[in-house]
Amino acid sequence: MGGGRLTAKERGDIEAGLADDLPYAAIARRLGRPTSTVSREVARHGGPGGYRAEHADRASSWRRRNRPPRPAAPPATDAEAAHGRDPDAVRAFTDAFATLMTAAGLPRTAARVLACLVTTPSGARTAAELAGLLGVSPASVSKAVGYLEGLDVLTRAHEPGRRRARHVIDDEVWLRLWSASARKNAAWADTARAGADLFGPGTAAGARLEAMRRFFAGVHRDMTDPSAGTALDDAMTVLTALLHAARPLAGGELAAALGWPPARVATAVRAAEHHPEACGPLVLRRTPSGAHLVTARHDRLTPAQRTALARRSDDPEVTA
Known part of the structure; x- marks a missing residue:
């Protein structure tokens, strides 16, 4: 699959695919790109209804010119996990962060894995390291990692000379989670629309479902289309x-x-x-x-x- 930044032509192909009501996966196949690349590009630049190739290209160029230099990440070691802070305080924060994500709907172990990676200096750990830090079985870590990879939250990286893959969280993870939440709101709106059409606007159920559709459609629009x-x-x-x-x-x-x-x-x-x-x-x-x-x-x-x-x-x- 293609790598690197999207070109102006590829952005034009994305705009044309959206105009044809093609799903992200079909557009990505045309470009030879991962589906996540297309979904992030569209979410970042106006959403499915407002994406404009020329606007996206200008915004991307502006970000590249104005992006601050990224500091080199230190190697991930257990001794550095506390960032020089009180290890108990770091552990309490990590637990609170995981609890918040569990309340938002993530499975508990997946939330703990994500919180661990967020608070790790390099944002990367092997499955064995995660199992040791969290005090859970490798099988539990594998299941949690698979779940997070299905949400496009984690990626795998192989370093030269190391046999085990490292699970990595990058800087765009929250955008991808936001996009996933937006897609769920769109699904709620579509389902409510079907129900409103079924019962009809003159019925109590139809009116209730139409109000539901308007709410979730508005939330989806606000989330995906600034x-x-x-x-x-x-x-x-x-x-x-x-x-x-x-x-x-x-x-x-x-x-x-x-x-x-x-x-x-x-x-x-x-x-x-x-x-x-x-x-x-x-x-x-x-x-x-x-x-x-x-x-x-x-x-x-x-x-x-x-x-x-x-x-x-x-x-x-x-x-x-």
Whole structure:
């Protein structure tokens, strides 16, 4: 697989893949990169709905120019584990840190392994070292390490002349954990959306599930898209264009009318569809042919309110 920094072309391919609704794994296969590289890149630069290749490239260049020099990590030895501090105080802090992560949902041994690596000077230990420090069996460490590797929290490194691999925690671990949490919120929102569609907006269960969907969709957007304004602003422009046209328009027609690349239109459409709560009283819909049109949202009104409004619009005295 490819290594090193992502190029401007690769970032363009990532933007195009997102516009095509490809999963991260499929985009990564196209690039010959690990899936984690693509997921971190997207999470770092606006999320699936706001990723822009040129913005990401500029931000990455700025970070490289302004990154402070990284001090060399000292070799990991048991004598240095306390950083010159009181060993009992370090142990108490490590236990408290592990307890916090357990409360957040990590299995206990996995939380202890992670806390141990965070507080180790080099951020790396072998399985045998972890077992000795934590007072657990090698099998327990192996299971915990496998769990953390499944979350993309740990990596393995082999040093020259050493047969055993070292388990390493790097500086981007919290970004990856954040991304995993964001994906869970997206799954909650998708499940709630399916339930709201099943029961219908006019029922108590449907309204409750729609409120749940809006909550988790908003949390997901806030977590993954610090520049959500870009995609949502484009979405509002698309909705305004459809209102002005007063007829359904295909994606290509919208792109031509707005003078945008098709990928930008696709991203704006996806933002409007995935975050209807941010589009006010309007909602984007698709015709059977795949064209886009804009209508008023119905979930803001109860069935009784819609009936009353329809009755008033039919009253000659009101419409006169």
